[in-house]
Amino acid sequence: DTAVSQTPKYLVTQMGNDKSIKxxxxxxxxxxxxxxxxxxxxxxxxxxxxxxxxxxxETVPNRFSPKSPDKAHLNLHINSLELGDSAVYFCASSPLTTGPREKLFFGSGTQLSVL
Amino acid sequence: SQKIEQNSEALNIQEGKTATLTCNYTNYSPAYLQWYRQDPGRGPVFLLLIRENEKEKRKERLKVTFDTTLKQSLFHITASQPADSATYLCALEGNTGFQKLVFGTGTRLLVSP
Structure with missing residues (x-):
């Protein structure tokens, strides 16, 4: 069972498009x-x-809009994609603590390529 | 300015030797520091966490030290194996009110048979 899963694994798109990562x-x-x-x-x-x-x-352009329908899901929507948005995007989770942050569990990443 | 620095050059060692990776930080006062391993095409995987009041932490062949005076952590892999080849990232909590992990740039380790 995958602990943190994100889709898609690869995303290739043109500049100006809107895309989402789940x-x-x-x-x-x-x-x-x-x-x-x-x-x-x-x-x-x-x-x-x-x-x-x-x-x-973290001072992310407002073209990036995260959405969390429930605490098990966090999606990322990106409007008007730019060349500089090309990167690997990782989702991660951690248990809530009042003390020091515990370890993060990462997904396998989404490689976004903007052409 | 705040920095977390790791050797950007790859570390090449022979199988069986001890690998030592360095993490230096500036203008942080972390209560703890973490080390992660990242393989190509995969997300980082947690390895060890060491708190500011701990000098050393061990887990199997891994050992981490944390010197808050030097503002440095060392990560050791003893009896290294080719399967240890990966990028190793250190991470520490930023100084903001809400905990968030800030990562170093990572050091790539290559263990040759």
């Missing part, structure tokens, strides 16, 4: 994230949701 976790975690990994392999947080509520928005 993420689901079956771990019962309260917190979910989107990270972006660029061509230099730098992994940067984009958003964090805690039980459907947006907690972190």
């Amino acid at each position: 993420c689901e976790q079956n771990l019962g975690h309260d917190t979910m994230y989107w990270y972006k990994q660029d061509s230099k392999k730098f992994l940067k947080i984009m958003f964090s949701y805690n039980n459907k509520e947006l907690i972190i928005n």
Whole structure:
């Protein structure tokens, strides 16, 4: 059973299009994230949701809109795609704690290529 | 400015040797630090977490040290194997009010038979 699953694995699209990436976790975690990994392999947080509520928005362009219909799902919709959006997008989840953040569980990534 | 730095060059070692990877940070005061492994085409996988009051943590062939004075963590793999070849990322909690993990750029380890 896949703990954090995201679809699609690969996404190739033209500039200006709108696309969505879906993420689901079956771990019962309260917190979910989107990270972006660029061509230099730098992994940067984009958003964090805690039980459907947006907690972190790391100055991401408003063309990116996360949506969490329930605490097991966090989808990412991207409008008007640009060349610079090409990257690997990772979904992750972690249990909610009041102390230091526990480990993250990552999905296998969605490779987005904007042509 | 805040930085988390890992060797950008790949580390090549022979099977059986100990691999040592470095993570240095600037302008952070992390309560803990984590290490992840990432294989090509896969998401990072958690390996170890070490807290600021712990000098050393071990798990099987893995050992992590955490020196808050030097602002450095070392990650060791003893008796390395070709299957240990991967990119290793360190991560620590940012200084914002809500916990979030900030990752280093990762070091690629290549273990030759």
